[in-house]
Amino acid sequence: NAGVTQTPKFQVLKTGQSMTLQCAQDMNHNSMYWYRQDPGMGLRLIYYSASEGTTDKGEVPNGYNVSRLNKREFSLRLESAAPSQTSVYFCASSVGLSEKLFFGSGTQLSVL
Amino acid sequence: DQQVKQNSPSLSVQEGRISILNCDYTNSMFDYFLWYKKYPAEGPTFLISISSIKDKNEDGRFTVFLNKSAKHLSLHIVPSQPGDSAVYFCAASGGDNNNDMRFGAGTRLTVKP
Numbered sequence: 001n002a003g004v005t006q007t008p009k010f011q012v013l014k015t016g017q018s019m020t021l022q023c024a025q026d027m028n029h030n031s032m033y034w035y036r037q038d039p040g041m042g043l044r045l046i047y048y049s050a051s052e053g054t055t056d057k058g059e060v061p062n063g064y065n066v067s068r069l070n071k072r073e074f075s076l077r078l079e080s081a082a083p084s085q086t087s088v089y090f091c092a093s094s095v096g097l098s099e100k101l102f103f104g105s106g107t108q109l110s111v112l
Numbered sequence: 113d114q115q116v117k118q119n120s121p122s123l124s125v126q127e128g129r130i131s132i133l134n135c136d137y138t139n140s141m142f143d144y145f146l147w148y149k150k151y152p153a154e155g156p157t158f159l160i161s162i163s164s165i166k167d168k169n170e171d172g173r174f175t176v177f178l179n180k181s182a183k184h185l186s187l188h189i190v191p192s193q194p195g196d197s198a199v200y201f202c203a204a205s206g207g208d209n210n211n212d213m214r215f216g217a218g219t220r221l222t223v224k225p
Binding site for chain 1: 144146153156161217
């Protein structure tokens with residue numbers, strides 16, 4: 001039972017490049033989330049999907065887009081990366097909104 | 113706007129002693145509080161939670177206390193073990209925007225043998 005799987009684990013981008021972070025969960029959870037973790041800031045919600053077919057903005061959505069491909073998969077896209085998006089990104093899932101979260105192992109992204 | 117605050121970036125305790133991690137919140141509408149534990153290069157994992165209708169919840173060596181009037185919660189670990197060394201995040205949800213679980217900045221706990 002893999003839980004929440006994120007790819008890639010590490011990525012280096014140049015300013016202006018685009019990329020997609022992939023996330024999949026095998027726990028049959030309804031809700032999925034993307035967070036970023038920055039020093040001294042804790043985890044901040046970028047986007048979430050309450051259920052398949054819906055997505056909503058979180059606390060820091062600017063510069064990102066998401067797709068809930070199906071119940072299992074929730075991807076995060078950076079269309080034009082900026083140095084301010086250098087961070088550790090975590091995908092998470094839960095049975096229902098704002099219930100106990102299960103996290104992936106994270107993606108370390110550096111934008112030069 | 114940090115609605116959940118962990119004012120101690122780090123804490124060091126001796127093995128076998130009590131560890132007390134503190135968390136304050138500003139939004140009185142929060143009704144569900146959680147603690148997560150994070151090891152390096154891993155995602156956070158759920159540790160313990162408490163709903164606002166309770167003031168204490170215990171799970172083995174871990175106890176969370178909630179003081180709603182002070183908008184304060186704490187995590188007690190007794191006895192502390194070296195394997196407890198990790199970053200601990202406090203989180204809260206509920207209220208106006210029930211979809212946004214807010215996290216504190218984390219406290220790094222070091223338990224010395």
